[in-house]
Amino acid sequence: MNMVSIDGNNLSMEDFIKVVRHGYKVELSRDAIERVENSRKIVDEFIEEEKVVYGITTGFGKFSDVTISKEETKLLQKNLITSHACGVGKALDEEVVRAIMLLRANALAKGYSGVRLSTLNTLIDMLNKGVHPIIPEKGSLGSSGDLAPLAHMVLVMIGEGEAIYNGEILAGHEAMNRAGIKPIELTSKEGLALINGTQVMTAIGGLTVYDSINLAKHADIISALTIEALNGITDAYDYKLHSIRPHKGQINTAKNLMNLLKGSQMTSKQGQIRVQDAYTLRCIPQIHGASKDAIEYVLEKVLIEFNSATDNPLIFADSKEVISGGNFHGQPMALSFDFLGIALSEIANVSERRLERLVNPALSGLPAFLIKNGGLNSGFMIVQYSAASLVSEKKVLAHPASVDSIPSSANQEDHVSMGTIAARKAREIFNNTRKVLAMELLAACQAIDLRGKKALGKGTEIAYNIVREHVSTLEEDRIMYEDINTCEDIIKSSKILNKVEEEIGSLL
Numbered sequence: 001m002n003m004v005s006i007d008g009n010n011l012s013m014e015d016f017i018k019v020v021r022h023g024y025k026v027e028l029s030r031d032a033i034e035r036v037e038n039s040r041k042i043v044d045e046f047i048e049e050e051k052v053v054y055g056i057t058t059g060f061g062k063f064s065d066v067t068i069s070k071e072e073t074k075l076l077q078k079n080l081i082t083s084h085a086c087g088v089g090k091a092l093d094e095e096v097v098r099a100i101m102l103l104r105a106n107a108l109a110k111g112y113s114g115v116r117l118s119t120l121n122t123l124i125d126m127l128n129k130g131v132h133p134i135i136p137e138k139g140s141l142g143s144s145g146d147l148a149p150l151a152h153m154v155l156v157m158i159g160e161g162e163a164i165y166n167g168e169i170l171a172g173h174e175a176m177n178r179a180g181i182k183p184i185e186l187t188s189k190e191g192l193a194l195i196n197g198t199q200v201m202t203a204i205g206g207l208t209v210y211d212s213i214n215l216a217k218h219a220d221i222i223s224a225l226t227i228e229a230l231n232g233i234t235d236a237y238d239y240k241l242h243s244i245r246p247h248k249g250q251i252n253t254a255k256n257l258m259n260l261l262k263g264s265q266m267t268s269k270q271g272q273i274r275v276q277d278a279y280t281l282r283c284i285p286q287i288h289g290a291s292k293d294a295i296e297y298v299l300e301k302v303l304i305e306f307n308s309a310t311d312n313p314l315i316f317a318d319s320k321e322v323i324s325g326g327n328f329h330g331q332p333m334a335l336s337f338d339f340l341g342i343a344l345s346e347i348a349n350v351s352e353r354r355l356e357r358l359v360n361p362a363l364s365g366l367p368a369f370l371i372k373n374g375g376l377n378s379g380f381m382i383v384q385y386s387a388a389s390l391v392s393e394k395k396v397l398a399h400p401a402s403v404d405s406i407p408s409s410a411n412q413e414d415h416v417s418m419g420t421i422a423a424r425k426a427r428e429i430f431n432n433t434r435k436v437l438a439m440e441l442l443a444a445c446q447a448i449d450l451r452g453k454k455a456l457g458k459g460t461e462i463a464y465n466i467v468r469e470h471v472s473t474l475e476e477d478r479i480m481y482e483d484i485n486t487c488e489d490i491i492k493s494s495k496i497l498n499k500v501e502e503e504i505g506s507l508l
Helices: 013-022 030-049 061-065 070-084 094-109 117-129 147-157 172-179 190-195 199-229 239-243 248-260 284-306 331-359 381-397 419-451 460-470 480-493 495-504
Strands: 003-006 025-028 088-091 136-138 162-165 168-171 314-316 321-323
Touching: 003 013, 003 094, 013 094, 013 199, 013 284, 025 030, 025 094, 025 117, 030 094, 030 117, 030 314, 070 147, 070 190, 094 117, 094 147, 094 190, 094 199, 117 147, 117 172, 117 190, 136 147, 147 172, 147 190, 147 199, 162 172, 168 172, 199 248, 199 284, 199 331, 199 419, 199 460, 199 495, 239 248, 248 284, 248 495, 284 331, 331 381, 331 419, 381 419, 381 480, 419 460, 419 480, 460 480, 460 495, 480 495
Parallel strands: 003 025
Antiparallel strands: 088 136, 162 168, 314 321
């Protein structure tokens, strides 16, 4: 059986994807079980002694000064979940929900949250058996964590709410029953431990940063095709040039382009056709490279968050301390996902400008809008319109969410991160960027044909051939969105990337 062991400290991006997208099962490590049980003992002691501890024997937020009796602690936790389930909007995709559940389980496995082992096992059972709570996408301020969306996850754990099980939307209790999982009755600290954290924003952003790494590689491949279509000058990608401005992403992108274009008879040298290219060709290493460096930064922050305790208060079993703090605050993720959105936005920005160069006869030397018999045929005219629309939209979306804050809980929570909005925006920018790149891919192959295709580079020939297996050269007007969607599906499938890396080695 394919299995990933979690201990709260070592969840990798590879294992994250295995569970979320490939259905790997999850189990707790032996060390994690011991830590969870030790942490729970401390909570039970404080309840028995009726110590005043935030979230355990008190209310929440502004109600932190309201003491709750031992007899009322179970009702306190149930009320917390039912009152906080205020999410609205479309349901998050099932893969995002799986990611949320995995990350919450991994955070609890660190052993600082005070939940019972049986409660954590219930969450893991739901993940392993495919009970996926319906979680609305909107309603989180990103601190105190993702309260509203995570409350919808916990509703199903207690037999409330709704879930998808085997493709069917069911009442929470029915989904649990069909999966053979007994709903739980929350006890002291557990409701708070389950919903006070950054797992929704981190799940959305984590999937986006993983996909962005591959999309940036596709951007290099697609831009290399455009370079050939426009007889671009390869001197600008010489290692000597980039070694004296040694940003990692820039150097790697230049190496990728040289490897992809190796052997091409459609590129040129400086002075051969023109002295230098426009920035959108000449500066691909600098532009793509900067985005890659940003993506790498975000990946580093996401991996830290994957393996962090982000609820409040936190239980330190060794010293028998309960410390109230702010690890739930999503600011590290909010800034990161705003940065990710900007990085992706720039990949789309330069792609659309390359597309404009392809369709504009004054810039390309090719037939207007990449079609013979123009006038009767519009060719790629509106493809560029559509790309421009997406690029304009992503400029609006790239405005940072993290610079905003609205005080909540009667000003007790007076600065919030908006990190979940930042993550959702980054995902939408990613989707738009992939579509723009699909349009450039389609147009570059068309332009190569119109230029009079000669031998392409070792990597670009692979990409061109895969496109032409699915989309024929445009001879006269036809329904274009179908071709665009086909090219996007090719990018989604990573057919080109996988084949290129198989033939010429890993892209950087």
